[in-house]
Amino acid sequence: MNDTIMGRIGCRVKSNYEFDQPWRELTKGLEGFSTANLADGMKGFYCMDMGIRPMVPGAKMLGPALTVKLRPGDNLMLHKATELVKDGYIVVCDTQGCTSYALLGELMASALKKQNAGGIVIDGVIRDCEEVIEVGLPVYARGSVSCAGDKEGPGEINVPVCCGGVVVRPGDFIAADASGVVVIPREDVADVAAGAKKKTDYEEVRRQEIADGTIVKDNINRILSAKCV
Numbered sequence: 001m002n003d004t005i006m007g008r009i010g011c012r013v014k015s016n017y018e019f020d021q022p023w024r025e026l027t028k029g030l031e032g033f034s035t036a037n038l039a040d041g042m043k044g045f046y047c048m049d050m051g052i053r054p055m056v057p058g059a060k061m062l063g064p065a066l067t068v069k070l071r072p073g074d075n076l077m078l079h080k081a082t083e084l085v086k087d088g089y090i091v092v093c094d095t096q097g098c099t100s101y102a103l104l105g106e107l108m109a110s111a112l113k114k115q116n117a118g119g120i121v122i123d124g125v126i127r128d129c130e131e132v133i134e135v136g137l138p139v140y141a142r143g144s145v146s147c148a149g150d151k152e153g154p155g156e157i158n159v160p161v162c163c164g165g166v167v168v169r170p171g172d173f174i175a176a177d178a179s180g181v182v183v184i185p186r187e188d189v190a191d192v193a194a195g196a197k198k199k200t201d202y203e204e205v206r207r208q209e210i211a212d213g214t215i216v217k218d219n220i221n222r223i224l225s226a227k228c229v
């Protein structure tokens with residue numbers, strides 16, 4: 001593999017204090033919001049870049065992250081993560097931006113589905129695209145190539161990773177839909193939920209205003225006129 005490793009990658013599985021804690025209560029406040037509204041609730045922070053796309057059309061997900069740091073082009077530790085993953089957890093893979101080798105395909109997606117994982121986000125590429133769609137596990141990635149990677153390691157599980165340009169810590173919450181993928185820091189859930197609710201309330205009002213014929217809002221007109229437009 002000729003992709004460059006940034007820094008050292010160990011061969012270790014860290015225990016995550018949060019991993020055994022109940023989490024569904026925590027995500028209740030985030031349920032039902034689009035990633036756009038969650039992003040507004042976070043003032044635009046923690047949004048993965050546009051290269052991370054849904055590989056399964058219509059797939060949505062919301063759940064805590066099990067993080068995996070992989071050697072570029074190698075998915076050994078993703079196999080271990082598939083064994084460890086718990087109900088509803090979303091596997092978040094940092095491949096250091098390697099898009100030359102597919103790190104997940106139909107069989108690994110089936111294994112994650114069998115484990116009742118919430119989904120997977122790979123900052124890299126997959127293969128077996130048609131079959132992965134049939135499996136139905138929510139999968140987000142940068143695209144696909146046909147060539148598989150190695151299974152030699154090293155790799156790390158439950159360490160902070162970088163995925164789609166955002167730091168993801170084990171146990172942070174991941175939400176994804178057709179617009180993209182956002183990361184909700186665990187300690188910010190209540191604030192983000194309140195911010196997202198404020199935005200959806202505003203949108204209801206604004207939808208009605210548009211229906212009633214207010215095409216451009218007063219505050220936008222004020223900004224335009226301040227710029228002499």
Ligand SMILES: O=C([O-])CC(=O)C(=O)O
Binds near residue numbers: 105107109128
């Ligand atoms: O073999 C691999 O590494 C990926 C793959 O095709 C599968 O999971 O079906």
Ligand SMILES: [Mg+2]
Binds near residue numbers: 105106107128
């Ligand atoms: Mg395959």
